[in-house]
Amino acid sequence: MSRLLQALFGRLPIGWLQLTHNRTRFAAALAGVAFANVLVFVQLGIMNAMGTATLKPYTFFQADLMISAGDANALSEGGNVARQWLLQAMADPDVADGVGLFVGNVPWDRGDKDISLTTFGVDPAKPGFMVPDIAADLGLLEVQDAALLDRLARGIGKEEAAAIRPQTPLSFETQGRTVTAYASFTGGGGFGGDGYMLVSDQTFLSLFPARTSTAPDHILLALRPGAAPEAVIARLRALISDPSLRIRSFAEAGQEDLRYQQTRRPTGIIFGFGVLIGVLVGLVIVYQVLSTDVADHLREYATFKAMGYGPRFFLGIVLEEALVLGLFGFVPGLIVGTTILTVMGKITTLPLAMTPAMAIGVFLGTLLFSSLSGTIATRRLAAADPADLF
């Protein structure tokens, strides 16, 4: 290692030699950097999982535009939209089709554990609004109280989920009715619910008697091929006289939801703050180690100054130390972080995982912030006055 660095810098790797001279301190410093990395990894992992989980239900549908209530920050939040706007929108020459989307939470008493399914009510006659995988089974929902069930929902066993077929349906009691799942699709537990269920709008309305067919939660629109979404949105705004409604592309709706979860919801803010704390912990640890190291070697540095070494040389040593700490602290941090995320993912069934983007981002961040700490630590070098050596 020493030889490698020597070839790299074209000088003795003093930073490396100095850091590794005191092995206990070196190990403690690496543990500190690794700890900061783990903090950031876990927080980022949770934020990522929140992103994946938030966008998950959007992947069930295929639509170009979505109209929602002004306060509908997420799919299952906010008020509903009058069905009359669906009819109005259909009048636009570029709108090919439209459908109302109902959203509600359905509890399921599983005996040992109650789970909550985010349930979408859709028109079974319009498979074009569903992704092909789900569209293929959509006809099954024509039957009253029929459902498609999330095979990855929490609390449902793998084998039990795999057995759901039209020949071997799975029935359960909820909201005073017997719902029967004839097929399954891939969803997954999120932060707001344990899984998903799809039913027809008719079934939805019987599960939620307080809701009416004239007020779905969202309106999905499909445009004619070649239509410009922005132009259609502008026309719809002029057409729809309720200015509080949100009219945006379906993809943008997902992104708005994500931004809302990450920046406005307490959980998002807490995890974002956690990343900040991790970065600060790392900064402070590296600064503390490096500035102590500089203070401990003031005489040696003053001697080097007397010998004619300039400021760049000293900055080089401290940056070398910062990079060594960042690099060698990152590796155990990555290993521990990956392990924790994997184990947490298994336990919570949240989509928690280490991603290459996270690893690369945190690695670059670690090097950047270590160098920053190192640069700050060199301020202490000013105290090394070679005239005091005699």
Added chain:
Amino acid sequence: MDPDTLVDVRGLNHWFGSGEARKQALFEVSFSLTRGSFTALMGPSGSGKTTVLTLVGCLRAVQDGSVRLLDHELNGATEAGLVALRQRLGFIFQGHNLHESLTATQNVMMGVQVRRGVPDPLARQAASHALGLVGLADRAGYLPANLSGGQKQRVAVARALVGNPALVLADEPTAALDKDSAAEVVDLLKRMGRARGTTTLLVTHDNRILDRADRILTLQDGRIARDEAPRG
């Protein structure tokens, strides 16, 4: 200036502190050192010896008077200019000031690598050679913690001399050493000075060293009190 003159100090005054506490440490000090000479600087404690050494060694800014070193005027020189000049000097301090994390060879290499572009193998070779000259070839890979006081000071001497400095400045380099080690270090300085034409200015109280000096300068209360050649 005589081409044989390496250092020329004229009318050097120096003050420490400011305001009420301002105190003059040097008064109109003048002397010059010829190439290859071995000069001892003497005087009681507080007479200004170290101050002279730090001014000639480019470690402090000259306030008043003139110091010419290697054809450069130090009065008014820039910090970068002083740093560059220091690369051509060799310093030996009272303490050895070796870097605890570097081996003897690596410590000596630092004396070479201060000049840019010296390839690593060459620096290593020069360091080994210098360690051989101070009789420490067999301790090359030792860390300072595993060397005796005399050995450490010899490593420091090798570090000061490895870059072939034009001028070696030493402040009581033998104060912390026992008699034998002290004599050894001084002999070494003299020998290497003679072999390489290095000029040496050495602060000492040690009488045994005085016998070996070409010239003895004595400071008293910040003034040159005597300038004598013991065997001339």
